[in-house]
Amino acid sequence: MSVQDLTVRRGHTVALDDVSLETPAGRITAVVGGDGAGKTTLLEALVGLVEPASGTVDTPDRAQIGYMPSGAGSWYDLTVDENIGFVGGSYGVKDLAQRADELLTRADLMHARDRLVGRLSGGMRQKLGFCLAMLHQPELLILDEPSTGVDPVSRVELWRLISETAAAGTAVVMSTTYLDEAERAGWVLVLERGKNLLSGSPDEVVASCPGEVVETDAPVHSELSWRSGEHYREWWPDGAPDGQVPAVLTLEDVSIVASLREGLTS
């Protein structure tokens, strides 16, 4: 899967501006960004739901893509089994019963097979959405905020499913608003207002942080500092003065720095 210089317009606004991304088989790419950053637009461009204004999108054939939209994409008035039957039938999945058993066991949904999807909890519904997207063993799995609104336990389970899938050789592109989640991905793309703010492996992204970030209890520039646990962190674009304690950076710090920097330059 690769995206080159992709620009997407929605009406008069540029939803994606010259974004590039590559995800080989077996890698999890996390697309990170705040609301309206362009995460969903990028994923929709990958599955062909929106037309690119320019650039190229190169993905496997439609039958080789699994997509889980942000609403989890399951039919509320059908049972879990009926959802699986419909999606499996539409993709022409062979040995559907066996595949369904395998996925539902992994997702711990076997006991809910006869329940209406509308009656499932948010976490169960997300896990079902994942199963539906994985049913036909796609080469490319695209997940739009799979863990949003999901309880911590279900989040861990969902991550386990996603990691296992990638380990088995599927390319995974997922969007998330949780930066701790993105740290577990093999590749991170940080979007802001449709632009590619940062990209690379989590370590590369952290290492690429410009200037210096220090941990402090008395920040000098309030506009360049943010709360982190019991302390503050402060970004010094041109290097911190002597005597400050350098912070152990996380993806969250780096993406805050990136947007502060974007704010300074624009």
Added chain:
Amino acid sequence: MRAMILKEFRELRRDRRTMGMLIAMPILLLIVFGYAANFNVDNIPTATLGAQAEQAATLLAEVPKAPFDVTEVDSTGTADDAEEMLQRNEVDVAIVTGGDPVVAYIDGSSLFSAQTAVAAFNRLGDRVQTQVLFNPDLKTSWVMVPAIIGLILTFIGTIITSIGMVKEKQTGTIEQLAVMPIKPSTVILGKIAPYFLLASLDMVLVTVLGMLLFDVPFNGSVAVFALGAGLFLFVVLGLGVFISTISQNVGQAIQTAFFFLLPQILLSGIIFPLEAIPWAVRWISYFLPLTYFTMVSQGVMLRGAPLDSLWFPLLMLTVMAIIVFTGAVLRFRRNLAPGDGRHTKTKAAA
């Protein structure tokens, strides 16, 4: 309190559909009931036949306040011709002269015209003998049942279909359908077919029940009736699909469907006879599919009208079916395949 009221007004102002209901609905109802709510028919299309056809026509024209509008005079016409003219809905009253007494054949399927005509002839005394055909007892139920069949189909077609279609949008499953390896045409046909089938079953049920409960006759050809009903179903299902494309959720769909339903109930000739609605409003009736379906269903069931006499309503239903259904399906298809339907898209950098 003030904040609450202000918030409510702000929300209302932005909810165009509700504003439309608040503003358009009272105006529509006022106009319809003010102008169209009229059961009195004052120009019944009439034919005079037989030896004294000319004299009869002149005489009718001279009677003060006579509700008859003589549109055809045929001095060689017979009672059989009169019956055929009524069956083909060319006129609502056919007066056959030459015998004693003169016989006025009246089309009972045009209920209000028939009631007016019978009353007018009764005032003339024994000189004219009246004979009401196709609905001899002038039963309202006989006229209503064929029309109600259309109303039920409209209800299922627009409201139920639009709800079913818009649900996919509301729950986000339409995106799932769009990325699945199913052709958009298959998705659309698969979505519409169940409603077509259910509406057809409902139609048969209501028709049979109407016949059993109210003794409504079925004098014409089932095939002609099925043709009219099939075309009409395509129009109303198309309307349902169209409504789903301009609505984001079930509530909006129902509200929008209501806009399409109300004029059909009021202006299609079911409640107020078309002939009694002034042209200022009546032209709307001729854009409503239910108007034409009612012409077909009443014609076939009550008068046994043959196919060729119903060419106009059938043609109108065909034109509407093609325009509405195709337009709606194309609009819905855009939701499913915003691009060219191919999956991998490549566009040269601008």
